[in-house]
Amino acid sequence: MRFLQTLRREWLANIPTEILSGLLVALALIPEAIGFSIVAGVDPKVGLYASFSIACVTAIVGGRPAMISAATASTAVLMITLVRDHGLQYLFAATVLMGIIQIVAGALRLGLLMKFVSRSVMTGFVNALAILIFMAQLPQFVHVGWETYAMVLAGLAIIYGVPFLTKLVPSALISIIALTAFTIISGLKLRTVGDMGELPSALPVFALPQVPFNLETLRIILPYSLTMAAVGLLESLLTATIVDDMTDTGSNKNRECVGQGVANFITGFFGAMGGCAMIGQSVINVTAGARTRLSTFLAGVFLLFLIVVLGDWVKQIPMAALVAVMIMVSISTFDWSSIVNLRSHPLSSSVVMLATVIIVVATGDLSMGVLTGVVLSGVFFAAKVARLLGIETHRSEDGRAMTYVVTGQVFFASSNSLVDAFDYRDVPSRVTIDVSAAHFWDITAIGALDAIVLKLRRHGAEVDVVGLNEASATMVERFGTHHKPEAAQRPAH
Template sequence: MRFYDTFRREWLVNAPTELLSGVLVALALIPEAIGFSIVAGVDPKVGLYASFSIAVVTAIVGGRPAMISAATASTAVLMVTLVKDHGLQYLFAATVLMGLLQIIAGALRLGLLMKFVSRSVMTGFVNALAILIFLAQLPQLTHVGWQTYTMVAVGLAIIYLFPLLTRRVPSALVSIVALTAFAIFTGVKLRTVGDMGDLPSSLPVFAIPHVPFDLETLKIIFPYSLTMAAVGLLESLLTATIVDDMTDTGSDKNRECAGEGVANFVTGFLGGMGGCAMIGQSVINVTAGGRTRLSTFTAGCFLLFLIVVLGDWVKQIPMAALVAVMIMVSISTFSWPSLQNLGSHPLTSTVVMLATTLVVVATGDLSKGVLAGVLLSGVFFAAKVARLLDVTSELSEDGRERTYFITGQVFFASSNSLVDAIDYLGAPERVRIDVSQAHFWDITAIGALDDIVLKLRRHGATVEVLGLNKASSTMVERFGTHHRPEAERRKAAH
């Protein structure tokens, strides 16, 4: 009964809407998959087969319902050298290994690392993706006639005005069908999906990659597989978090890691390239009403149906219709409130958001932008916490004893401030260091405490450290030297 309830909740809620949103996504996947195949230097069918396989498998075993995973640009750019130097079969082998590494990541629960990605980094990531999605459409809008611009404008008008009539049918799907029908019946000259590359005419076939199964092959593919696995997981987990926010639901990030891994593992045997979650197509799906696994499953299956059975019709879809959809996705994806918040949010948050956006747009590498944002967030956080350290002192009436009261967090960013706060030259006979309101986090903090005690001793003071909590005391016992005999301290120093 419990299994049935879960299946019904994840697959059978509002099935007509889920099916229509899946159809819409399938149409949007075709030019993307072809384009990413060209980026990777492989035949278009490699990207199309990959998009079918990854979408279907993640629909079944992934951790985020309604999220679309397929062949992507972020992984495609990582394959170029491998394909150029070693050939297509090594790419398939690398995709299989990529999947295995992601499955291991899921087993190790690396999805929990998402908790270290701040809201500012997420906003920067989203804005950068929106900009990249828009920039990716520019090649379809350059060196073209006025007919293309008109079709894009009409397409956008349909997308935004059709919902005023009804929301039962995705307006983006209506736009694609209407513009395609108009182009076919009028014979207007426009760039079409068929101009992007040849579509496959047969189903994918299971085959083991034709590579030597030896250590030399592993040395060749492992660096590529590891990089693709890391970038793919990063983009997938970030996209899952965005879909969580859009749908006000949660998802299993560790299951998503493993699910992406299973999808890529299977795809490598079906003649496809590695991929991951796609925020653009995921936004299309959610905006069109997709909320369950059925929409993702439909997108993958209908994609294969389109390219194998309806290929002759699909080739006639004008790129202007798909460009209009992707521009809508770009506009919907961008976090417009983030612009209004530039003046009201803390400066550090704004810097992190802008840095993430700029690095991603400048490099075209999502992982570099997110890494830059996370590092900046860590630096700003450490600096903020370091400022919370407070040191006060109290001298006894007879002037022979001084007590220092340390409050706050002592770690690598605040340890120097702690050392500088102590008066060594004017130290009395006895010095008490009360750390009952402090916590020592790392060996740098323990080293600072050692420096303080040993410096005071060199100036003739008797030093007593009071109030160490259990965790700090354990750190001092393991890594501290001030409580050890002189000979043992010298030995530890060397």
């Protein structure tokens, strides 16, 4: 019964919409896959087969329904040197190893690391990708006539105008069909999908990568596989989180890691390159109304059907029609409210968001941008929490005793402030350090407490630390020194 409920929810809900969404995504995948193949320096069929395989496999074993995974630019750029220096077969072997690494990452539950990516980083990631998607369309406007511009504008008019008339069929799909029909009938000379590269005419074939199975091969492919696995998981998990937000549903991030790994592992045996989730195509799919795994699976199936069976028709699709769709995706993906929020959000959040956007757009490296954002978020958070540390002092009437009341969080960023808050010049005979409203997080904090106690003792004070909570007391017991007999018996100076 539970299996049937899951089947209906994840595969059989709103089937007509899922079918149309899958077809739309398949059409949008074709020029992307060809383009990424060219970037990697391989035959177009390598990217097209990858998009088919990865989409179908992740639809079954991935953790995020309705998300589209295929050959991507972020992984393609990492393959250039490997293909150039060692050949295509080593790329297939690296893709297989990439999948194994991602499966291990999922088994180690590394998907939980997404909890450490702040909302500001996510916004920066989304905005940067929207800009990159738009910039990727600009070459289609170079050395072309006014007809291309007119067709793109007409495509955008259809995409944004049709929903006012009907929402039964995705407006982007109507736009592609209408512009293709007009181009064929009118005989306009426009760039077409066929101009991007030769489409394959046969199904992919299972075969082992033709490389020596030895340590030398492992030495060659391991660095590439590790990098591709890390970048692929990062983009996939971030895209999954974005789709979560767009659909108001959750997803299993660890399962997604495993799903991406299984997909890449299988893909390497079918003469294809590695890939990951695609935010642009995922946005197309979700915007068209898709919510289940069926649309993702059909995107892969339709892609293979279109290029193998209907290749002669697909070649005639004008690039202007697909450019209009991707511009729509860029506009839909960009978080426009983030511009307005720059005036109201904390400065640190805005800096993190803008830094993520700038690094990603400037380098084209998603991992560098996200890593920069995560590091800045951590630094700003640590600085903010460190400022919350408070120390109050209470001296007895006779001046012989002093009580320090510590409140807040003590860790590496606030430990120096804690040490500096104590007076080591006028030390009374008895000092009490009340930490009942504080928490010690790491060994740096414990080291700071040791330094304070031992320094006060060297000045002749009898020191008591009171109010340690259970977790802090455990840390002190394991890593502290001031409570040990040899420390307590040191002579005063």
